[in-house]
Amino acid sequence: MPPEVRIPAPAILQPLLDRVPALRLIGNTPLVRVTAFEDSHPGVEIHAKVEYFNPGGSLKDRPVLRMLAEGIAAGRLTPDKTIIDSSSGNAGIAYAVIGGALGYKVEIVIPDNASKERLKRLAAHGAKITHTSAQDGYDEAIRTVRRIVAASPEKYFYCDQYSNDGNWRAHHETTAPEIWAQTEGRVTHFVFGVGTGGTITGIGRRLRELNPDLQIELLVPDAFPGVEGLKPLGSPGDHVPEIYDTTLASRTWDVDDEKSWQTSQILARAGLFAGQSSGACVATAVRVAQDLSRRGQPGVVVTMLCDIGERYFSTRLWDV
Ligand SMILES: Cc1ncc(COP(=O)(O)O)c(C=O)c1O
CATH class of the missing domain: 3.40.50.1100 (Rossmann fold)
Structure with a gap:
């Protein structure tokens, strides 16, 4: 044992x-x-x-907790900011669970073929969901987040889990x-x-x-x-x-x-x-x-x- x-x-x-x-x-x-x-x-x-x-039911809770902690410590994630990222599943749920519990607004950009159980879990934690076309693939969700953030950079904390070192460090x-x-x-x-x-x-x-x-x-x-x-x-x-x-x-x-x-x-x-x-x-x-x-x-x-x-x-x- x-x-x-x-x-x-x-x-x-x-x-x-x-x-x-x-x-x-x-x-x-x-x-x-x-x-x-x-x-x-x-x-x-x-x-x-x-x-x-x-608690979020996956291995994504650890990196999301770490990336948010680093964002807060660096002064980039402040109480007025909305946490945003694209995710078709577990990372989105981790942002919703952890970000929501910490009192932040959370917005997840997700292709519109995401399953009902995932959408319901995101909603249960109070996250806002923005849909992109499933036909345009997951990359379109990434492009959409980048467009939203570029239009109002002062409003968002964009975690970008694909290039954030806090992800592997966790x-x-x-x-x-x-x-x-x-x-x-x-x-x-x-x-x-x-x-x-x-x-x-x-x-x-x-x-x-x-x-x-x-x-x-x-x-x-x-x-x-x-x-x-x-x-x-x-x-x-x-x-x-x-x-x-x-x-x-x-x-x-x-x-x-x-x-x-x-x-x-x-x-x-x-x-x-x-x-x-x-x-x-x-x-x-x-x-x-x-x-x-x-x-x-x-x-x-x-x-x-x-x-x-x-x-x-x-x-x-x-x-x-
Ligand atoms: C179900 C599932 N398996 C595996 C992985 C891969 O983990 P990583 O992103 O750390 O490569 C993920 C990541 O999102 C996942 O949700």
Whole structure:
């Protein structure tokens, strides 16, 4: 059993945690051993960080809390400002939950094919929603935010999670030390993909600092638009986020939608109710573990359960 650990909150977060005690629920998530596939990789362990335990139901609470804290500390996010960003899902919900609890107005620009459960969650926390055409893709939501901010820069705090260093720093300072302590330094492989690049960059950098031999296994959805939350990096027209550190990955693994969905469904029956990208992560972790096991090498493979399964009721994921 991994030990119970609590990593103290970084000093920059403290004023926010003092103001809104509910924000202390962010981070220090459990690490659970995934046993559902163990027969196929004897001698190798897989563990997953249960990020859906965060109050916003995803791994995005940590970076959003950090980016807002840095904005406040720098005097850029003041009480008169509206927090704005584009997001088709979890980051938007994190802005709504955290920004709303801190007393800020929050405006999320979102393509109009966003699911009802996401829109309702945003509304529940008081966020304003601005729609863009789904046909014009997610990039149109980004262009729209930039137009809105350019028209009234004094009114907005634009977080821009794709280029904000607070995004990866959140994982560098909290998620990675938690993984290290929870595995008692035994982690040998970290498996993840790229949405904004914050998770893999922050965790990858810190775990490598702690163990230079740590292997970082990059998973890439093999088709456009990819698995919800993970980019099909390198496909035509796909832009590589500024904060993603392209030097980290030791190997790259393709993963397809069908396999990701099947894996989420198996995890659900094993008591872990997470979304589609979590299925992609665990499916890839299983391949990494099988590869080690075939070569007779022990290993401790860690990945993430990124968000809560309920977020996908209006998709085909749970049509089983
Ligand atoms: C469900 C889900 N999985 C994975 C990711 C990727 O995380 P990151 O943005 O840190 O690369 C995200 C990010 O938005 C997400 O919402």
